[in-house]
Amino acid sequence: MTPHLHIGNRNYSSWSLRPWLCLRWAGIAFDEKLIELDQPGYGAEGITAVRAVSPSGKVPALRVGATTIWDSLAIAEWAAEGGTPGALLPVDRERRAVIRAACAEMHSGFPALRRDLPMNIRRRCVATDLPEDTWRDIERVERLWSALRAANATDGPWLFGARSMADAFYLPVATRFRTYAVALSKAAQAYCETAFADAAFRDWETRVLAEPVVRFSRAPIDSLYETRD
Ligand SMILES: N[C@@H](CCC(=O)N[C@@H](CS)C(=O)NCC(=O)O)C(=O)O
Structure with missing residues (x-):
């Protein structure tokens, strides 16, 4: 039976993009079912259509x-275990553990970055007056990316050389830096360009850009920093 992935709006739902990329990269066939998140109950795990398919009330x-399986990291691990061997996690045990550490840091961390730079793939604006905790998150991502790229430069252009689960977890962050014009180091910017050129991501982005532009009404995602647009 073909697995069904329930996702939120492609433009905004970074948690949906991560496992979607993992399933694609792992070569697992799946159907996707999109649930509009701009509905009553959003932000309180109370959207009826989401609660019908996910016990956490989240996609x-x-x-x-x-x-x-109601969590992005668990879906990514499921894809790694059952998909093309090595597509998301390598054979080497320590390397796998470090990739998992990078994914877990994203999954459980960076609250200020998520608060102030929400994913909004189609938007371009300049984020101003970011608070200190957001800059700390941005600097930590840059440090992580730079260290991984320096260590793995000869093995390929992704964080760990070859593409891995970690890239699916950080790709939405790359789009956030692009959306909000966050200046990056040369190495971090080159990594973003690699990510944006990925065929699966381009497929997702093409679908985002083909959707009618409707402003999200239940959170200020489309109006943040608006006066500086
Ligand atoms: N830890 C969850 C987070 C999922 C999450 O926050 N999903 C958001 C959309 S990106 C959601 O469904 N929000 C609905 C709500 O808050 O009511 C995961 O990794 O899958």
């Missing part, structure tokens, strides 16, 4: 037969 959720 993504992957339905596999009678099983529901």
